[in-house]
Amino acid sequence: MKTLVIGAGVLGLVTAWNLKKDGHEVTIVDKIGTYAGASHRSFAWINANHKLPESYHRLNAAGVEAHEDLQKELAAHGTWFHQLGCILSDSTSDAPVNYDARVQESTEFGYPVETIDRDRLLELEPEIDWPTDAALFFPKDGHLDNFTFGDLIRDLLAEAGVDIDVREVDNVESTSSATEVAFAEGGVESFDQVVIAAGAESGPIAQRSGLTLPVAPLDSPGPRTHSLLGITAPTEVALSRVVISDRINVRPRSDGSMFVQVPPVEHRTEEGESTELLDEIGTVMEESLQELFDTSIPVEEVIFSGRSFPEDGVSIVGYLDDAHRxxxxxxxxGMTLAPLLGRLVANELVGGKEELLEDFRPSRFRDGIVPEDTDNFIGRQ
Ligand SMILES: Cc1cc2nc3c(=O)[nH]c(=O)nc-3n(C[C@H](O)[C@H](O)[C@H](O)COP(=O)(O)OP(=O)(O)OC[C@H]3O[C@@H](n4cnc5c(N)ncnc54)[C@H](O)[C@@H]3O)c2cc1C
Known part of the structure; x- marks a missing residue:
């Protein structure tokens, strides 16, 4: 089977690798290069935390397990998945109600959660000046060294003879016998099947191809499609795991720095990207870090980061055309889901049917888009 994967983000890379292992003749193209989109600027918290509806929770919980499996399978290549749990802390007066709701939901879904007290908080993260006496702990969650992971899969693909081909796809068209792929620089090539994994730009590719793929455009920014992601300087301050709260989200990075988000300023993405905004947000992040750790941690960079976001909030996985090409x-x-989806998609491309994907088919948009029902919860990424 001659298969083209469009996009070398985390999803395209892992899918191409699975397809290659399954014996496909794989080509992977990216208009810029490896990890040029959202994968380059992701918080990369691996979790199945408040993912609704239940079928989406099940998909994400299976995604967490797929990370565990892949880390074991490729352990000789290093460590990139740190399954050390996530602490969720709510400093608002609604905390008791919010905690109860989360515990009930996770328990119903069979996803482990513990209510923890101040002693346990200090045991888990001793350097944090905890603003609350109680929090929730999700032991199955973790964080991913997303660049280490992407580099590894890219290298495994290269070892198998598949390099990232830097080319931009304009459109695709299927016939009963092949898929014709037109490239922006000119030229048309034939493949048996094509996987569109171009993140936020998948929608425009589909549109140019006369297909429906409702992905939120990135040209009118706001908190649904964008986030302000800070990277601190490497620091001696110890942080082991993901901490999510109403005030600040932090997680460690492999070089001793941290990723930071400050939920109360996420709405400022609506102003659009500017140097002034990023400088101002950097200062807010430093103040929030000072409050959390009671010490100064410089923020070296703030990234105005766009997501690939299906218009109704959940994955769009399946054939777009009647010919199934x-x-x-x-x-x-996608950071949570990549190892799982890469495997399931590779199986579907040779005729398999994955039950876990049934609620996420593109055909659901035939009768229009039902917008996402959001409650702006703590930990929303
Ligand atoms: C701030 C932020 C925080 C996040 N936090 C989390 C989190 O905590 N946990 C989690 O699981 N997920 C998180 N995500 C989401 C996750 O990062 C994304 O879902 C994932 O990276 C998407 O990967 P992708 O491969 O689909 O797309 P991308 O990484 O966007 O890759 C798409 C690729 O396609 C290429 N491309 C585009 N158009 C074309 C074309 N016409 N021809 C050829 N190539 C093309 C691009 O150059 C790009 O390299 C976060 C995202 C953001 C932005």
């Missing part, structure tokens, strides 16, 4: 692989939470 053009397959969509677009999702938010």
């Amino acid at each position: 053009i397959y969509s692989l677009v999702t938010h939470s």
